[in-house]
Amino acid sequence: MELQQMRYVLAVAETNSFTRAAERCLVVQSALSHQIARLERELGARLFDRTSRRVRLTPAGEAFLPAARQCLDAAERAAAEVAAAVGEVRGRLAVGVIPTVAAVDIPAALGDYRDRYPHVRVALRVGGSEQLTEQVKEGALDVGFLGLPATARPQGVRSRELARDRLVAVLPPGHPLAAEPEVSLRTLAAETFVDFPANTAGRMQSDQAFAAAGLHREVAFEVTHADLLTRLVHQGLGVALLPRAYTPNLTGVTTVPVTDAPARVEHLIWSPATITPAAQAFLDLLPA
Known part of the structure; x- marks a missing residue:
């Protein structure tokens, strides 16, 4: 079993295509297919189901993939450790x-x-x-x-704590609250919200703050990207809460401080x- 064979299997699994995997690995498709077939014979099991329309992992392939990734990662770490030992x-x-x-x-x-x-x-x-x-x-x-x-x-x-911040209200242009010097959660609770998906960290900080204040709000739009969230607010489809330090990146919307705003902490993590x-x-x- 060779590391290159594992790389080929991983490439096919990620692209769902022998052709695209060969292009990624900079080899002709016949060579890639030959090496995977050799590996399958050695393992005594097929790793992929192939049809004219699609390629997908077999149960044996699903079992093989995590260990193959670990082997490739270990080989890469070993090479990196050697390079670091000589100052690179x-x-x-x-x-x-x-x-x-x-x-x-x-x-x-x-x-x-x-x-x-x-x-x-x-x-x-x-x-x-x-x-x-x-x-x-x-x-x-x-x-x-x-x-x-x-x-x-x-x-x-x-983990390392990087910064602490508070959320601010993000409002569409011309919103009745946009001219206020500050607003409260109770005032905002009457608005329709655009927010991140339920049970995510980005959503929980707001949900916890409204719940602690005994308030209910309606979240009509759930999105995963702040850019789309801002565009929905710009169109007047709702209001949002975002970290104050992030708001200089926003265009086409207005931000207003929130008197009882929830706090957000940014962390750097590693293993x-x-x-x-x-x-x-x-x-x-x-x-x-």
Whole structure:
């Protein structure tokens, strides 16, 4: 069993296509298919069901994939550790961020990192705090930037608090409350809301604040991206609550302070079990 065979299996699983997998791996399709067939003979099981229309993993393939990923990650970490031992940072850095990260200028940080460590392959993913935490635990991400209610802390990972902030009301242009110097949750409770999906960290900080005040509100639109949330507010479809530090990025809407606004804390997380030289170098670049 060879690492290259595992890379081919992973590429096919991710693209659902032998043709696209071969293009990704920079080999001809016949060579990729031959190596996967060799691996299947060695394992005594088919890893993929192939038809003229689709390719999908068999139960054996599903069982093989996690271990193959671990083997490839271990091989990459081994190479990176050797490079670090001779003073060179190589390998991969996978960063996860929430859509409303504000404590760190992510593009600037990644640009600085790439200038210092040009031999590291950098990947960036955007997701919810819960999803990013699980991916850091599993080793799919090296570091993550989260936003959590002030009452919560990251679980199962190492963390560093980056900033504390309060939410502000985000209103459409011309809204009756847009000219107010500040508003309360009780006033906002009469409005229709645009918010993040239920049970996510981005939603819970607002839900907890309204519940603590004994208030009910209607959330008519649930979205996963702050950009779409802002566009819906701009169209007058509802109002929203977003972190104050994030609001300089907004256009076409008005923001108003909230007297009893919920707090949001941004955290940087990583897993000490899977930290690599590339990830450690990135952590060292960030503010303490």
